[in-house]
Amino acid sequence: MASQEENAQVEFSEDGNRFVVRIRGDWLLGSESPDASGVIDGMRDAVGSEVVCFEVHKETHYDSVLASYLFAVIDEAEGYGHTADLEGLPERLTRLLMIGQKVPEKEGVRKGTVVQTSLVEEVGNTSLKCWAEATELATFTGECVLALGHLFRGRAQLRWKDFWLILKSVSVDALPIVALISFLVGMIIAFLGAVTLKQFGAEFAVAYLVGYGILREMGAIMTGIIMAGRTGAAFAAQIGSMKVNEEIDALKTFGISPIEFIVLPRLLALFIMMPLLTLYANVVGILSGWIVAEGLMGVPGPVFFLEMNTVVGVGDFLLGIFKACVFGVLVATAGCLRGLQSGSGADAVGIAATRSVVAGITLIIFANAVIDWAAALLGV
């Protein structure tokens, strides 16, 4: 057993119509050994040989590395029309090789190299994909509207227990992070005002900046972005894993609409909670703006709030709340749709979650621009 360690060696020679491969040394996973290319080249040159045979030195130590090697050689030899003679191999090795040769390779199963696509083809494929995506979105929206119709007629297959759980997870559980972010955003807006307004001696106007900034824009936007990252991604991941687990299929086969059962509670929960969260974010943001105004710029509290009250009106507040409702629907839609589109596998669920966040944030910013434009035209 304890013989000298020896490097793996292979020699080959032609002997009439026989091509003889001689093996010796240690052929182990833990050591180094030659790969099959040498012998394969030799075999290609040996035009006269028809049979490949092997001689394994009796002090050879081997594991499946040698089997893999011989397997590759035999495979190649048979490709040349040679026959392999396994006579000279130890029994255990032959047995290993036989397991490998039991199931032949299926025709055409191996993947070829990827064919380079032309630019035109690429453009075409991308357009088709975009079109498919658009129809999918339209279908999804339509189904959601139908589901809402069912809900109002009291016929939706919705589990209210789920709804309350989701409602909690998108509201109470989100309060700390919403508070933190809106507190910081309020401060940032006030700092921005501090730097610019001081130059004009108009420190009191920081109240307008904070009031407008938080109520019309940042309150809703920041809450929307937090919810896209927090809740939209969670929806996509949940629904994606449900899909991997065939839970969606199970719903469908019972005749339960996945839209009503899964999407509707999430959509409703965000639609209801986004305005409330935004209201909360507004309060925190304005308070933090006031702290900076009072602490850094010396604008007293009563002045701050009085100034704000003269310029900023209920319309601004309502605009922000309206935006919040829209963002809520967008985030829920992006999350649920991406989740339902998810492929199977751990990767696919991750991709679905990422795409839901990207889609959610993009939609929020886009919708915000549209609403602002409309508001400017209408003079709100």
Next chain:
Amino acid sequence: MNETSKIRVEGLTMAFGDVVLQRDLNFEVKTGEVMVIMGGSGCGKSTLLRHLLGLLEPASGKIYYGDQCFTEGGLDERRAILRRCGVLYQGGALWSSMTVGENIALPLKEFTSLSERKIREVVEFKLAMVGLRGFEDYYPAEISGGMKKRAGLARAIALDPEILFFDEPSAGLDPVSSRHLDETILELKQSLGATIVIVTHELPSIFTVADRAIFLDGKERRMVGYGTPQELLAHPPTEAVKAFLTRNYTERIDV
């Protein structure tokens, strides 16, 4: 110390919190034998496997690999022991971001100094051994459940393990594939000289492949049977074992 014992379990108690799953398990797996862990659903078969692999910590008791105590070993000792083991998980547990070939190549890259080309040779052979020639470039999502399982087996035997663990190898396979897998297991035992531990509730598998078997009773929460399947069938130690091995459902049993 018994030289031929590969795995020895002494007084192992498995529990989740206060809920005891199995109490005081004692058995050993001899070198080169196929040991089947059987029992009804929820009796702790797979949990026992997870204890043997160090994925769960025992509530009490010890597990030895050869002379080394696994449960008391440090991280490095445990890793060294586990490197001699191969595991086939229930669903294959292939890493989904890698192709089948890369899945098998990963342990080879990590733990051997073989060249790229050699690794490819070994990967090809291992895939051929499980009847999946030419499937290197497929992602796990692109192949069927049975194929995933076979690819998982190819990964499990990548490093020529001394001990192979199988968790429900035939679950989800058709009878022919399942039979083929049983044959492959036996061939692996003979050609690699591996010791094999199988968790299963498939009767044909138990009788074809098992040298010895243990039976875990989920209701009594202890091991009630230990012996060759034939012995257990001839002299079933409890009604539950008898019912299990003869598929006798006439009496109400709680396993």
